[in-house]
Amino acid sequence: MADAIKEGAKSDIGMINPGSIRADLDIGEITVEEIVNIYPFIDKTVTVEIDGKALFELLEYSASLTYGLVQFSGLEIEYDFRKAVGQRLVAATVNGKDIKETNKYTVSCSSFVAGGGDGFSMLKNGKVIARSETKQIDYLLDYIKQRKNIYLPEIGRQTIHK
Numbered sequence: 001m002a003d004a005i006k007e008g009a010k011s012d013i014g015m016i017n018p019g020s021i022r023a024d025l026d027i028g029e030i031t032v033e034e035i036v037n038i039y040p041f042i043d044k045t046v047t048v049e050i051d052g053k054a055l056f057e058l059l060e061y062s063a064s065l066t067y068g069l070v071q072f073s074g075l076e077i078e079y080d081f082r083k084a085v086g087q088r089l090v091a092a093t094v095n096g097k098d099i100k101e102t103n104k105y106t107v108s109c110s111s112f113v114a115g116g117g118d119g120f121s122m123l124k125n126g127k128v129i130a131r132s133e134t135k136q137i138d139y140l141l142d143y144i145k146q147r148k149n150i151y152l153p154e155i156g157r158q159t160i161h162k
Helices: 002-009 032-038 052-063 136-145
Strands: 013-016 044-051 071-073 075-079 089-094 104-110 127-135 158-160
Touching (some): 044 136, 052 089
Parallel strands (some): 075 158
């Protein structure tokens, strides 16, 4: 889902908050009904620009597991869940490059999350650079239609430090 949002919105990072994913995608033919069961919301997509410092805050907030682990596209993240909340991020890159606190990054997500929903204030405080009329679910449906087969993303986007 995060891949579909990243690709559709043409941003650095696609993001799906964990509370919005309501079912698993089963093997086999995919129906619109199944997608609606997985993501039953009609939120539009918003792209927010944040700096690297706010991106680090976003990743640490995800690692707090307040609502579960956020699903990202465009990031590779390593967490150490033995550490205290706020200190769990070990390493992170955006599209293969180290995050720099002063760099700007675009994050595409639901309008709910972009508005600070579920505690994502670091996005609410960012600069909105696009408000798409395209709903999140439409990006997902388009992503599926454009491909004959859908595969799980490669393992390793979010790993646990050993």
